[in-house]
Amino acid sequence: MTDAHPDEEIINRSTRNGWLIISARFISDFGAFLNMVALSTYVYVLSQSVMQVSIFLACRVTGGILASLFGVPYFRRFTGRLPLVILDVLRAALLASLLIFPYSVQIYLLPFIALGIGIGNSMFAIGLNSQLPYWVDDSRRVATNAWLTSASATGAVMGSMVSGILLAANGYELVFITNILTYLLAGLSILPLRFLVTPAGVEKKNQRKEWSNLVKGLKTAPLMAGMLLVTMADTLGSAAHNVGFPVISELLTSESPGKTMGLLLAVWAGGKFAGARAANYLLLKRGIRTERLFFYGVALMSLGFILTFQQNAVSLALFFIFFAGTGDGLADVSLISRIQSEVESLRLPIFSLITLLQMTGFGVGMLIVAPFYIWLTPSVVIIIFHGIPLFTLAFVWLYIRRRQRSH
Template structure:
């Protein structure tokens, strides 16, 4: 009777933790996109310089790269909910500086604020994803990841939309106040989390040993290493379609490109939501291995974006970008669920490595892609840059088949 009572309490705690984490993730991503739109336009308003906007965005990406390097020692030393709450308070405090200091000083503060928010956003994601198996039981983990990806897509769209509405009606101060509140709310959602089983204390290693053990672990799991390689290649495709959205929107409807871009992003987010929800069915009910579903998802996503940029009408572009979103959702949930199935000692470094690859690849990709839109048609640019993850996927698949045959 006592065991049954304990099992019931564990299940209830897991379910409560799951929804608290999903809520915190949604609010955090909502806040991240709220300030990405608001701060980018605010920098331009203060400076009237595209160069300053580029510096601001570069600092934000640099923050993500630094987080991937500092995340492992930070979460090795400090585990549980408190480090995540501290990151939320830090992000709120950085934005509060814009309400305290006059605009003449703010332009010099904004690159440091961007760096700090970039660090906070990425470290929050690393800490939440790597510790999720300690808060949510195995039977609920895939479903939680599916909801997290769905919440992320929803938070991205709603955060961007709300930011635009608030800027148009009330100005920047209200956006900054709203953003501060979102980060504090995310921290309040994290605060009630309780471990199901208190994890054993992790060995504190130096960075060199940490990375050496990581690569040793990846050699023992070549398919997961291949998934990370494809993820890095996919950042080039992501940079290409993010830079290309305004271009294709202008080509499709020169009279209202902003409206078309909003539609494209909204339908993509709807597809990502659908893909994330369906991944729960494919992984658990159909028993498809996470690695295979990840390959399917990446292929569908890249082909979806390639076909989107070949269209001359909005309706067909929306049709194909919906499937790109489905592939994105499938790939995200499969990758995160696969990493979380690893032992705790490997899980945190892999999430940090994934963040490093994504941030570095996306930052480099944004620099590389832009000139291609001057030299070539958008339809061709997307074929080139989304062709890279497709070719990488084929290489990893053939390599895994060869290894399987040899064994």
């Protein structure tokens, strides 16, 4: 046996692990968007109440917030593929309850199902992203992250489209069965994963100590802290354009707003796919720093959405939303790759913090943004709320420049 064989085995295992993780992420996100569309409408069908739909969505966001708090102790105590498989089985079991219990009981179960699925979706993403360096070697990490972002965008659009098709053709029961199968398939994709190297044990700390160490770590990494600050500001812009999609679709084509919204989301996802592939090239081939590409991506994304909402023609709106999606893909791959380069003791808390910022910011943002669409035109609302991440980005850039000069 030659000395090259162990290295070759590591490379083969890393490649196999990468494609298994990409497959699991695609299936998981496909399932997440499948049930987001189906369950939201199902709640309304059962209750005939917009308030019940709001409670359902609030429970789902609350689940994501709780996951950011539970994620650190859970994945400190349980590492590897089994905790992720358990999350998939639990999500499938929650949906299976809708096939077991009668309609009269389901309306009371749905908020708890939304909470559980919100926790499961976010915990799955935290565990997968934070442990990826154990499964994929450094040379393939950026490429894997690029494919993960591409798979996520594709899964989101396909899940939304398939959900609508199945609902129109066969009703909710088939959607729930399909969704259960997607979560079980995601779990099966995770099962063959094997660590490249068994992770070294990390000192177990209480939750307060974890967050305290994270704050200390971010003080010594101002660029990483700046990326998190921009990410938090960007959640307000994200809330603004998500609330605004139905509004702008109605203004562009009052006769078929649903079709226009579907086109906008599909082209955005195509842009995100292109951005993820471009990030792979720019980070690996051109050697651009992850922090710089992240800031470029956020700027392109916010400017793209601002320009999209200024248009009166569908063709121009689709043109600009493609660039918004491209920026989203660049920023997503850069941010995840940068966090994964941190030491293990900080990596998991940062991913949990990112989830906390995104879920909290998005939930609060939805509440803040909605009244602005009553008072102002969509074009002005988007300028205001996507102007916030642009302003934050400029502030972080000036602060870092000033800090570098002083040193």
